Amino acid sequence: MNIRSLTRGDGVVIGAAVVLFIASFLSLNAAPDCSGIDARFCPRVSVNAWDSLGLLMSVYLAGVIAAVLIVVARGLPAxxxxxxxxxxxxxxxxAVFAAWTAFWTIIDAGSSGAGLILGLIAALVLAAGAVASPLVPALKAPLMGAPKPAVANHPYGAQPGAGYGYPGGQQQSYGGQPAPGGYGYPAGATQDPHAAQAAQTGAAQAAPDAGRPAQGEQAPAGADAxxxxxxxxxxxxxxxxYPEDGAPTPIAELAPGTWYLAxxxxxxxxxAQTQDGRRGLLQDTTGIQRG
Known part of the structure; x- marks a missing residue:
């Protein structure tokens, strides 16, 4: 289970489930008005959701179970x-059923305590987060950022700072050429164009896959026409x-927080190629982060 695949919507669901669980221990009924009544005859019985099995299972634990199912389903590879x-x-x-039951329970209750009120709010937030997570772009964003892997643990065995698109190098737009003095130019910015070309040619000989060839250089190993x-x-x-032959059944799922090789x-x-060597077609490339 990859927790980095969780979204902000999943974070809302988890937070609402925690509040819902806390609300199950709070009083369901409001404190009675005992003004003008002998204290011996004033009812002070306080009950919570754990004293009502039907309410506990249909609202409070149902919401918690719903959140667990949503989060587990998101983290599974398939x-x-x-x-x-x-x-x-x-x-x-x-989650929607729990919110529906909580709403009609508080409507039917003679007096509503903190347990019912907080439970209704948490159930409504839980249902809203569960429904809106795959629809609202802000909730579809990753809950945790994708860290760049350390050089020593780099997959596929690329040499530090040498491979084209090596994670941690200067990023460039998809399909763009390296700018002078930027990534792919080991000597950095220089005022002498002859020195810059000599440094670039030397880097290409030391690391054949160091990037797209500049004018007059040979294409790196693995580059196509x-x-x-x-x-x-x-x-x-x-x-x-998806498979390279265009079959509609996915062969794997790319998860945030992991670097893959195009x-x-x-x-x-x-x-794209996964860590276990499988190759397939990534059809949706919007928003990808280049190394």
Whole structure:
């Protein structure tokens, strides 16, 4: 389970579930008005959700279980189904049911204590977060940023600071050429164009995959006729990886927080390689982070 695949919407769901669980221990009924009544005859019985099994299971624990299902379904590499229903879909339906029950419970209650009021608010937030997470762009953003891996633990065995698109180097736009003095020019900015070209040629000989060739240089190993060369990238949210033959069934899911190697370009998509060596087509390349 990859926790970096969780979104901000999942964070809202988790927070609402925690509040809902806390509310289950609070009083369901408001304190009675005992003014003018003998204290011996004033009812002071306080009950919480754990004293009512039906309310506990249909609102409070139902909401917590719904949040667990949604978060687990998001973190799994592949969707799991129970009786033909995906875990995430079942969790959303359960969250809506908990909010629906909490609303009519507080309407029917003679007096509402902190447990009922806070439980209703938490259940409504939980249901809203579960439904809106896949729809609202702000909630679809990753909950945790994607850290760049350390040089010593770099996958695919690239040499530190040498590979094209090596994570940690200066980023450049997709398909763009390196700017003079920027990434791909080891000597940095220089006033002498002859010195800059000599430094660039030396870097290309030391690391054949150091980037796209400048004018007069040989294309790096692995570059195709159009000048494409492999580079590292990370996805902002979990995205499916489809077979290269165009089959509709995904072969893997790319998760945020992990660097993948783009080995070829197919129209607007990229042919990506996972850590275990599988290759497939990433059709949605919007918002990818280049290394």
């Amino acid at each position: 969707q799991r189904k129970v009786a033909g229903i995906e875990l995430g879909q079942f969790g959303v339906a359960l 159009s000048g494409f060369a492999p580079f590292w990238f990370a996805v902002p949210v979990a995205r499916p990886l 080995v070829d370009q197919r129209g607007p998509g990229l042919v």
